[in-house]
Amino acid sequence: MSDILRAPAKSKFFRFFHRAEEWVGIGSLFLLLLLPLADFLSRKFLNEPIPGSLITTRHLMLYITFIGGMLAAREGQHLAIGTFISFANERLKKLLHAVTSFAAVTISTAFVWGSLSLFLTGFTPGALVGFLPLQVFTVVLPIGMTFITVRFITKAETSLTGKLIAIFGVLLGTYLALQPFANVLTALFGQPDWYDNAVAFWAASLTPLVIPGILLLILLAFAGLPLFVVLGGIAWFLFLPTGGALETIPSEGFTLLTDGSMPAIPLFTLVGFILAEGKSAERLIRLFRAWFGWMPGGLIFVTVAVSAFFTTFTGASGVTILALGMILYLILTKSGYSPLFAIGLLTASGSIGILLPPSLPMILYGSSSRVSVLDMFLGGLIPGAMMIVAMTLFGVFTSLKNKVERTPFHLKEALKAFRDGLLDILLPVLIVAVYFSGAMDLTETAATAAAYAVFIQVVVLRDLKWRDLFRAMTKAMVIMGGILVILAFARGLSYYIVDTQLPTQLAAWVKTSITEPWVFLAFLNLTLLVVGMFMDIYSAIVVVAPLIIPMGAVFGIDPIHLGIIFLVNMEIGFLTPPVGLNLYLASYCFKQPLGKITVSVLPFLAIQLAILMLVTYVPWFSTALVQLVHAVK
Amino acid sequence: MSRTIKSLLCGLLVAALSIPVASAAPLVIKVGSVAPEATPWGESLNKLAAEWKRVSNGQVELKIYHGGIAGGESDSIRKMRLNQLQGAVVTSFGVNELTKDFLTLSIPFMIRTDAELDYVLSKLSDRFKAEVAAQKFHVFAWSKAGWVRFFSKTPLKVPADLKPLKLASNPVDQQMFEAWQSMGYNQVPVELPNTLTALNSGRIDALYASPIATGGFQWFGIAKYMASIRIAPFLGGILFTQATWDKIPANLKPALEAAAAPIMQKLDGDIQQMETDAIKTMKTYGLIETTVTPAEELVWKAEVDAGISGLLGKSFNKEVYEVMVASLAEFRKK
Numbered sequence: 001m002s003d004i005l006r007a008p009a010k011s012k013f014f015r016f017f018h019r020a021e022e023w024v025g026i027g028s029l030f031l032l033l034l035l036p037l038a039d040f041l042s043r044k045f046l047n048e049p050i051p052g053s054l055i056t057t058r059h060l061m062l063y064i065t066f067i068g069g070m071l072a073a074r075e076g077q078h079l080a081i082g083t084f085i086s087f088a089n090e091r092l093k094k095l096l097h098a099v100t101s102f103a104a105v106t107i108s109t110a111f112v113w114g115s116l117s118l119f120l121t122g123f124t125p126g127a128l129v130g131f132l133p134l135q136v137f138t139v140v141l142p143i144g145m146t147f148i149t150v151r152f153i154t155k156a157e158t159s160l161t162g163k164l165i166a167i168f169g170v171l172l173g174t175y176l177a178l179q180p181f182a183n184v185l186t187a188l189f190g191q192p193d194w195y196d197n198a199v200a201f202w203a204a205s206l207t208p209l210v211i212p213g214i215l216l217l218i219l220l221a222f223a224g225l226p227l228f229v230v231l232g233g234i235a236w237f238l239f240l241p242t243g244g245a246l247e248t249i250p251s252e253g254f255t256l257l258t259d260g261s262m263p264a265i266p267l268f269t270l271v272g273f274i275l276a277e278g279k280s281a282e283r284l285i286r287l288f289r290a291w292f293g294w295m296p297g298g299l300i301f302v303t304v305a306v307s308a309f310f311t312t313f314t315g316a317s318g319v320t321i322l323a324l325g326m327i328l329y330l331i332l333t334k335s336g337y338s339p340l341f342a343i344g345l346l347t348a349s350g351s352i353g354i355l356l357p358p359s360l361p362m363i364l365y366g367s368s369s370r371v372s373v374l375d376m377f378l379g380g381l382i383p384g385a386m387m388i389v390a391m392t393l394f395g396v397f398t399s400l401k402n403k404v405e406r407t408p409f410h411l412k413e414a415l416k417a418f419r420d421g422l423l424d425i426l427l428p429v430l431i432v433a434v435y436f437s438g439a440m441d442l443t444e445t446a447a448t449a450a451a452y453a454v455f456i457q458v459v460v461l462r463d464l465k466w467r468d469l470f471r472a473m474t475k476a477m478v479i480m481g482g483i484l485v486i487l488a489f490a491r492g493l494s495y496y497i498v499d500t501q502l503p504t505q506l507a508a509w510v511k512t513s514i515t516e517p518w519v520f521l522a523f524l525n526l527t528l529l530v531v532g533m534f535m536d537i538y539s540a541i542v543v544v545a546p547l548i549i550p551m552g553a554v555f556g557i558d559p560i561h562l563g564i565i566f567l568v569n570m571e572i573g574f575l576t577p578p579v580g581l582n583l584y585l586a587s588y589c590f591k592q593p594l595g596k597i598t599v600s601v602l603p604f605l606a607i608q609l610a611i612l613m614l615v616t617y618v619p620w621f622s623t624a625l626v627q628l629v630h631a632v633k
Numbered sequence: 634m635s636r637t638i639k640s641l642l643c644g645l646l647v648a649a650l651s652i653p654v655a656s657a658a659p660l661v662i663k664v665g666s667v668a669p670e671a672t673p674w675g676e677s678l679n680k681l682a683a684e685w686k687r688v689s690n691g692q693v694e695l696k697i698y699h700g701g702i703a704g705g706e707s708d709s710i711r712k713m714r715l716n717q718l719q720g721a722v723v724t725s726f727g728v729n730e731l732t733k734d735f736l737t738l739s740i741p742f743m744i745r746t747d748a749e750l751d752y753v754l755s756k757l758s759d760r761f762k763a764e765v766a767a768q769k770f771h772v773f774a775w776s777k778a779g780w781v782r783f784f785s786k787t788p789l790k791v792p793a794d795l796k797p798l799k800l801a802s803n804p805v806d807q808q809m810f811e812a813w814q815s816m817g818y819n820q821v822p823v824e825l826p827n828t829l830t831a832l833n834s835g836r837i838d839a840l841y842a843s844p845i846a847t848g849g850f851q852w853f854g855i856a857k858y859m860a861s862i863r864i865a866p867f868l869g870g871i872l873f874t875q876a877t878w879d880k881i882p883a884n885l886k887p888a889l890e891a892a893a894a895p896i897m898q899k900l901d902g903d904i905q906q907m908e909t910d911a912i913k914t915m916k917t918y919g920l921i922e923t924t925v926t927p928a929e930e931l932v933w934k935a936e937v938d939a940g941i942s943g944l945l946g947k948s949f950n951k952e953v954y955e956v957m958v959a960s961l962a963e964f965r966k967k
Binding site for chain 1: 663669671698699701702703704705708710711712714715717730731768805807810821822823824827829830833834836851854
């Protein structure tokens with residue numbers, strides 16, 4: 001993980017500037033950690049919350065995302081697929097680099113104007129976040145996009161032609177963003193006379209470019225164009241002919257990032273980085289091997305169970321991979337499992353807890369579909385357990401087939417490993433205790449976990465010096481920036497689907513065209529798998545679930561059964577490109593290209609699809625416990 | 634650049650600038666609504682869309698995005714500023730983003746009946762409309778969205794019953810937070826989707842919400858006591874962007890408004906019915922209503938009066954408050 005940050009810049013000015021942006025990032029991350037804790041303590045002991053702390057915490061996410069995005073651009077760490085590039089010869093590589101730089105500069109320039117216009121026109125004047133004006137937070141969108149663009153230019157092909165091509169991207173990007181650009185002028189100087197005519201001409205001139213533009217972006221994705229540019233660019237082109245406001249795309253990002261469930265993501269990531277940079281991983285590996293290494297597939301069970309357990313309370317946002325991925329990866333590979341298998345297992349396990357309580361998607365599904373959340377949890381128990389057992393059995397089978405070495409159990413070593421690793425293993429215990437007892441919500445739990453990790457690693461065990469901690473925080477910022485910008489832009493893309501009212505039309509079509517329940521279920525699965533490829537789970541619950549519930553009623557599908565089918569599909573969606581969050585997170589965490597990650601999860605994807613079939617066509621798995629409990633009552 | 638290309642570009646530009654902008658295409662108004670389609674709100678909007686299409690001969694077309702799919706309230710208002718949406722159905726919270734005075738109507742225990750609300754609103758409506766217009770939005774209609782009540786794990790009759798409890802507060806809503814704080818209640822900020830878990834785990838013991846929401850989110854399974862006292866009315870409104878409203882031909886507007894009137898009137902009744910039904914259903918599933926006597930209601934009211942005075946001119950508009958108090962006194966004398 002040490003190669004995330006490059007050597008410091010040569011020029012004094014740049015060194016100073018780089019330090020400054022790192023400190024803004026580290027400062028935001030510290031505030032994100034401290035504010036929820038301070039609020040919690042103040043409520044506990046002074047009986048009074050700190051006014052505005054919750055809302056400020058949410059808006060800090062904008063800094064985490066866009067400062068992180070700037071850092072990721074600086075370090076060349078924005079996530080990309082880049083399959084072609086490894087086959088290309090030097091000349092072709094140069095050419096591809098020039099073309100992708102051009103595309104990256106073009107699209108990010110368009111987003112500079114889009115986010116600047118959003119900043120100037122989208123928000124209620126005088127709005128406050130806590131005690132600060134909202135603009136203090138939203139201004140980081142255009143600033144972040146500007147620096148990302150500048151960095152795409154400076155990283156373009158070094159020859160003069162290369163630079164010129166990249167700069168030409170600024171002009172084209174501005175043209176693509178003519179309407180937001182004109183809105184910026186309007187906000188600053190009043191509406192120019194040419195506004196209506198120019199915008200009409202502009203819209204007409206771009207319509208023929210929509211389909212070629214999208215195809216080109218998809219092609220360039222394979223040549224190494226950063227994924228957030230691909231997703232954002234596709235959203236941009238799709239929005240153009242709708243006559244909608246292009247500012248909607250960054251605006252959707254804003255909505256997603258400032259949602260109350262988001263701050264836990266960077267906080268748990270930070271925990272993962274602190275643990276990985278210190279010696280926790282080694283101690284935990286020793287501990288797990290000593291206790292479970294003697295069983296065939298014992299470590300697999302530990303991995304799957306720990307991941308499932310972690311996901312249940314991180315809300316299946318894929319955080320599990322970031323928080324535990326590296327440690328578990330080391331445990332598995334050092335015990336003799338192949339890296340590809342380990343990566344596949346960890347990536348696939350990253351969302352496996354969705355069906356088990358107290359998973360946030362279950363709660364959201366229950367409350368937005370008016371199904372009892374408790375019944376949903378009961379319904380999810382058997383399918384959730386089936387997932388865990390199936391994945392474990394596959395692991396046991398693999399370990400027997402590959403004759404993975406087992407370590408015999410020695411009580412003395414087991415006890416010593418336990419004593420040495422006690423402070424580390426207390427972390428998950430602490431998380432469970434404060435979260436499940438209801439003492440803290442998810443953000444507070446994540447902040448407590450981060451504070452605990454800092455405390456044991458820096459103060460008690462001194463695995464890390466404060467300087468190492470700041471470095472770990474900077475690295476976490478780079479990674480989080482990369483992931484959060486993808487999430488933000490993907491959300492813009494899913495709003496296009498909302499705008500077209502396509503789901504509503506599809507629902508109407510199903511009602512008139514399908515008569516057999518089993519055909520409906522097959523169609524449902526296919527549709528939901530596609531939905532899962534493009535939409536994150538939370539958007540899908542809001543947008544798609546309300547449409548399938550009345551349909552399910554028409555075909556006499558039990559609402560709990562329907563809900564479980566929906567969520568299993570969404571769980572699988574975490575593993576399918578292009579918006580399969582787990583794939584991205586794994587690619588970052590394990591430093592492997594996305595293609596390789598995708599290959600590694602295939603066997604696990606097959607297992608999950610098999611479970612999906614079982615759950616879909618055997619309603620008993622979802623309904624048995626619900627009926628049992630209601631009968632007992 | 635060669636001369637031919639230059640002249641070609643110039644020609645294109647001239648052609649573009651002469652394209653007439655107005656055309657016979659219908660005016661499509663995208664409207665976001667937080668209410669699900671299968672509610673009186675959703676049904677009324679669909680009916681409104683059909684009526685307007687008929688009355689305007691297809692010139693005005695409402696495209697409704699039900700169930701919050703186009704975003705929550707502040708999200709929808711942002712999309713209206715950006716012109717991604719041209720209309721939205723919002724509640725008091727949404728209107729309050731456009732005029733900070735609006736939540737003054739929701740100060741606890743002031744307005745007690747629908748008739749009182751109608752009367753107070755008739756005195757203040759123009760003022761609110763003007764303030765919203767200053768933000769370039771047009772209030773097409775107000776509507777009632779029900780009454781907010783207490784739901785708690787233990788029975789509530791008087792303020793002293795609530796004092797030891799942890800009351801859920803919406804982290805986005807600073808004004809209401811301050812109102813309850815001024816009366817000395819112990820509030821815990823909870824995000825809406827986390828409310829059920831917070832009740833389950835004991836982070837909160839009580840909440841204030843409309844019975845419709847409490848039934849829908851199943852909060853009453855744990856907070857099973859509902860106090861009979863109405864805390865405050867909850868309003869709704871249909872907003873359009875001023876620009877879009879101005880685009881509707883003036884000769885069409887009276888017909889559109891006339892078509893909307895019966896729909897909105899029926900909606901008011903349907904909402905009241907829905908609230909009554911929600912309470913009835915919850916009662917069959919174990920909700921217990923505790924009766925707050927008129928004498929006890931006065932105790933709640935006295936508390937608000939003592940607390941709120943410090944917030945007037947700060948969190949709540951003093952002038953609006955005074956108009957509200959005066960018109961309530963006037964109405965109750967009648």
